[in-house]
Amino acid sequence: MPSNVIHGREGVLLFSTSSGSTDSVGVELGYTESWSLSQDRDLAEVSKINTNSKEYVEGLVGGTVSMAGSFRSNDTGGLHKLIGRFAKIRTSDDTGDSDAAAIQDGDLYARLVVKPIDTGASSDDVAGAAFTMAILSNGFSVDVSAGDFSGWSYEGTINGDVLYFESQDTLVLPKKAY
Numbered sequence: 001m002p003s004n005v006i007h008g009r010e011g012v013l014l015f016s017t018s019s020g021s022t023d024s025v026g027v028e029l030g031y032t033e034s035w036s037l038s039q040d041r042d043l044a045e046v047s048k049i050n051t052n053s054k055e056y057v058e059g060l061v062g063g064t065v066s067m068a069g070s071f072r073s074n075d076t077g078g079l080h081k082l083i084g085r086f087a088k089i090r091t092s093d094d095t096g097d098s099d100a101a102a103i104q105d106g107d108l109y110a111r112l113v114v115k116p117i118d119t120g121a122s123s124d125d126v127a128g129a130a131f132t133m134a135i136l137s138n139g140f141s142v143d144v145s146a147g148d149f150s151g152w153s154y155e156g157t158i159n160g161d162v163l164y165f166e167s168q169d170t171l172v173l174p175k176k177a178y
Contacts, residue, residue, distance in 0.1 A: 011035065012113035012174055013067060015081050017106070025172055026111050029078030031070040033151075035112055037131055039063030039162065063158045065110055065135050071142055071150040081108065082154050085137035110135050110156070116176040117168060128173035129166045134159040 013035050016026030042059030072079060080089055085108070088100040110133055117128040135156035144150045167173050 006115050008034075010115055010176065012111075012116060013078075014111035014113065014174070015078055016109040016111070017081060017104075018109070025174070026109060027078050027081075028174070029067075029069065029082075030075060031072055032067060033069045035065065035067040035110075037063065037065055037112055037162070039158070061161075063162070064138070065112070065133070065156045065158060066154070068151060068153040071144075071152045079152065082137075082140055082152070086140045108135050108137065108156070109133065113173060116174045117170055118176045119170070120176075127166045127168050128176075129164070130173055131162055131164050133162045 013029045013032045014026035015029055018026075039061060040063060041061050043056045044059055046055045046057055048055065069079075074091075076091075083089060084101060084104045086103065088103060090100040111130050112132075113128065113130040115127075115129045118126055136159045137154075138157055139153075139155040141153045142150065143153070165172075
């Protein structure tokens, strides 16, 4: 097996609501169990007379981000950023809506870290790798059952270009947890 293959447990999910997806690393969303990035291209059929096979022209790139994890109350650093897209967040007593944070719209950036930076390495393994993108909120679910942890899942649509980068810069990628 090639030495540069990495295990999925190294992955990290970071969120930011700043104005630039590359300006801020974001906050790690704790207890994330999985994330996936799915991209495709629009295909337009080119109609031709007197032929037996279809031909296509590639169009624009688009995609979705899916993620899931274990639900934690009071997760103000990460999970609240997702919940706040679909529900008012109230963290005080239940006396009224005046203290409830409104449902949020606007910028939400995901940094899907495939490989954190290995500061103990001395070759190409020192570099980390990640995808960064703006995402729109499509769906959020919370699943509760008597025999398991309470879980959450999220579906988002990529809004614009996805940036893939490899870097040794710990200001844009987290360090590997040993």
